[in-house]
Amino acid sequence: MGNILGFFLLHREAIFIVILSIFLGIEVISHVPAILHTPLMSGANAIHGVVIIGAIIVMGHAETNGSMILGFLAVVLGTLNVVGGFVVTDRMLEMFKKKK
Amino acid sequence: MDQLSHLNSGTSILEMSYIIASILFILGLKMLSHPLTARRGNTLAAIGMSLAVIATILFHHKDGKPIGNIGLILIAIGIGSIIGWVIAKRVKMTAMPQLVSFFNGMGGAAAALISMMEFQHVSPDLIAKSGMANGHVLAILLGLMIGTISWAGSMIAFGKLDGRIGDMRIKAMKYVNLTILAVLIGFIVYIMTRHVQTSSELTYLIYIMFAIAVIYGVLFVMPIGGADMPVVISLLNSFTGVAAAMGGFLYNNQIMLTGGILVGSAGTILTILMCRAMNRSLLNVIVGVFGGGGKTNVEATGSVKEISISDAAVLLSYSKKVVIVPGYGLAVAQAQHICHELDKLLEEKGVEVKYAIHPVAGRMPGHMNVLLAEADVPYEQLIESDEINPDLPNTDVLVVIGANDVVNPAAEDDPSSPIYGMPIIKAHDAKNIIVMKRGMGKGYAAIENMLFYNDKTRMLFGDAKSTLQNLVNEVKSL
Numbered sequence: 147m148g149n150i151l152g153f154f155l156l157h158r159e160a161i162f163i164v165i166l167s168i169f170l171g172i173e174v175i176s177h178v179p180a181i182l183h184t185p186l187m188s189g190a191n192a193i194h195g196v197v198i199i200g201a202i203i204v205m206g207h208a209e210t211n212g213s214m215i216l217g218f219l220a221v222v223l224g225t226l227n228v229v230g231g232f233v234v235t236d237r238m239l240e241m242f243k244k245k246k
Numbered sequence: 247m248d249q250l251s252h253l254n255s256g257t258s259i260l261e262m263s264y265i266i267a268s269i270l271f272i273l274g275l276k277m278l279s280h281p282l283t284a285r286r287g288n289t290l291a292a293i294g295m296s297l298a299v300i301a302t303i304l305f306h307h308k309d310g311k312p313i314g315n316i317g318l319i320l321i322a323i324g325i326g327s328i329i330g331w332v333i334a335k336r337v338k339m340t341a342m343p344q345l346v347s348f349f350n351g352m353g354g355a356a357a358a359l360i361s362m363m364e365f366q367h368v369s370p371d372l373i374a375k376s377g378m379a380n381g382h383v384l385a386i387l388l389g390l391m392i393g394t395i396s397w398a399g400s401m402i403a404f405g406k407l408d409g410r411i412g413d414m415r416i417k418a419m420k421y422v423n424l425t426i427l428a429v430l431i432g433f434i435v436y437i438m439t440r441h442v443q444t445s446s447e448l449t450y451l452i453y454i455m456f457a458i459a460v461i462y463g464v465l466f467v468m469p470i471g472g473a474d475m476p477v478v479i480s481l482l483n484s485f486t487g488v489a490a491a492m493g494g495f496l497y498n499n500q501i502m503l504t505g506g507i508l509v510g511s512a513g514t515i516l517t518i519l520m521c522r523a524m525n526r527s528l529l530n531v532i533v534g535v536f537g538g539g540g541k542t543n544v545e546a547t548g549s550v551k552e553i554s555i556s557d558a559a560v561l562l563s564y565s566k567k568v569v570i571v572p573g574y575g576l577a578v579a580q581a582q583h584i585c586h587e588l589d590k591l592l593e594e595k596g597v598e599v600k601y602a603i604h605p606v607a608g609r610m611p612g613h614m615n616v617l618l619a620e621a622d623v624p625y626e627q628l629i630e631s632d633e634i635n636p637d638l639p640n641t642d643v644l645v646v647i648g649a650n651d652v653v654n655p656a657a658e659d660d661p662s663s664p665i666y667g668m669p670i671i672k673a674h675d676a677k678n679i680i681v682m683k684r685g686m687g688k689g690y691a692a693i694e695n696m697l698f699y700n701d702k703t704r705m706l707f708g709d710a711k712s713t714l715q716n717l718v719n720e721v722k723s724l
Contacts, residue, residue: 157381160495163503170272171511178279183516183605183612187480188346189278189288190512193271194486195353196295196505199302200360200493205322206306206313213363214315218322220359225326226333227353228299232292233334234345235278239285241620 185238192231198224256305256312263301264501270294271505275512281625298501299323339620340577343613344407347479350486351400357393357489358456361386364496365452368445378445379438382496387434389492390452391459396485398463403478406467414468426462430455470531476606476613477520477531484513520606526668550686553704555713558680559720562588563595565642565678569634571602571671572614575648575684579710582621585647588718589623595721601627602634602644602671604652631671644676646697648683648710654695663693679703682713 154161178186201224205217270290277287303320306313313319330349337345365386372380405411433455437448470478491506493499521528553561562568570589576582589599601623607614615628631652638644646653653673656663673679679702686698697703706713 164507167504167507168511171508172515174275175512175515184616186278190509191346191350191483193291193505194490194509196502197353197357197490197493199502201356202302203497204360204363205319207308216359216363220356221322222326223352224356225323226330227349228295229327230330230334230349233331235288238616
């Protein structure tokens with residue numbers, strides 16, 4: 147129990163961010179028209195590719211060959227998520243031309 | 247001393263970049279929610295991501311050490327970028343849903359890999375001080391579990407949407423799944439209550455847990471079919487967000503935290519909205535076995551009546567109001583352009599043409615909107631099902647193109663049907679109904695559709711694209 151409280155204290159800023167981000171995420175999406183659901187899902191999909199930052203940190207401080215290889219793989223997969231996600235979203239939105 | 251001040255300024259720049267990147271993510275998501283700003287929003291989010299990545303490579307320090315192996319990191323980023331770019335550019339519009347699922351899986355896998363590696367590096371000091379039962383270990387284990395489930399589940403969803411994997415429907419599935427989920431949570435508790443000197447003593451448990459999470463991810467998505475696929479993709483999307491946020495806890499990294507949780511919460515809300523559109527609870531989607539599992543399958547009564555292309559052309563040309571209901575069949579046949587040609591032709595003849603868009607038509611929310619936008623159909627012609635339903639009794643002809651479950655009246659009048667209660671487009675209210683279909687096969691949810699046997703309904707069998715082409719030629723020659 148003490149550990150959990152300690153964790154709370156140590157990460158109180160992170161917990162603040164989490165709570166505020168939850169509300170923000172809800173707020174942002176609640177105004178989305180159905181027409182944009184697919185591109186929005188795809189765009190959000192690209193944003194969680196932010197996991198690539200973690201992969202870079204792991205790889206940047208890898209000391210063994212094993213974690214080097216896994217880190218390399220994680221960076222490749224994370225990049226796939228980011229680049230593929232943003233490009234595919236852009237392609238979808240490209241088709242939403244202006245009203246006539 | 248000099249080195250320390252350098253380090254501090256680097257860290258300041260890093261944190262500042264993260265704040266800017268967070269703002270860009272939020273603005274990006276916000277702008278993505280308006281048709282006119284959506285594309286710029288996506289670009290903003292991408293700029294934010296690039297900024298965060300570059301700043302991390304240049305300025306991140308761990309225990310005073312900067313990021314190493316930069317050459318290899320850049321190579322990895324290069325490989326990922328090229329593959330991602332090429333796949334994203336080359337894929338066809340119809341394959342868009344499975345592509346999103348695929349990229350989502352990649353993110354989940356990356357999160358799982360990070361957790362696997364970090365588990366072996368939990369600081370012995372931390373373990374000596376507070377044992378394995380600490381937040382750091384919990385974040386690692388949750389990241390591993392959620393990331394792996396998201397990866398395995400996304401790959402199955404990808405395979406199913408791509409037609410490579412069929413549905414597996416077993417009644418007892420939900421008990422099996424709940425049991426596996428309980429085992430996974432048991433593993434987390436077990437690992438966290440071990441007394442060890444270093445976490446690497448428990449590495450074998452991590453691999454077993456990974457394997458079980460893969461099995462869970464597979465079994466979780468396997469039985470889910472038909473109309474639920476959009477929900478699953480959206481749910482897995484938010485899973486990956488949460489898995490990424492776990493990494494944010496691990497590294498005390500604000501950008502991972504913000505980005506991950508934003509997607510996690512937005513994705514969850516989107517998922518719930520979609521469940522609501524189908525009148526089902528999220529729990530029901532997760533543990534329930536949907537479609538075809540029920541005892542329903544009412545015997546079809548009455549007969550199916552066909553209509554010739556020329557009769558259909560005459561019927562359409564001399565109507566006042568026509569409503570088109572597009573479905574997945576339209577997407578598969580790539581018939582959106584020819585469909586728009588038909589509606590332009592009819593409008594020239596003074597017919598009012600609207601499209602009725604069901605929120606879960608196709609394989610993704612908004613799938614039909616994207617598809618019709620590609621064919622330059624103006625927004626104003628796309629009407630959501632709730633709005634168009636009251637207008638349908640005044641509609642002369644309703645044309646169903648490759649849609650099935652979203653116009654199935656069983657959702658309204660057959661309480662034993664698995665889709666009972668799902669809001670539908672009330673096609674049966676229209677004065678005349680033309681259904682374009684490849685054959686008498688059932689829809690994705692494998693339920694008999696009484697609309698096809700309705701007295702007002704006429705069938706036009708064949709591939710949507712060629713049927714529409716013939717129809718266009720016929721209307722032109724009238």
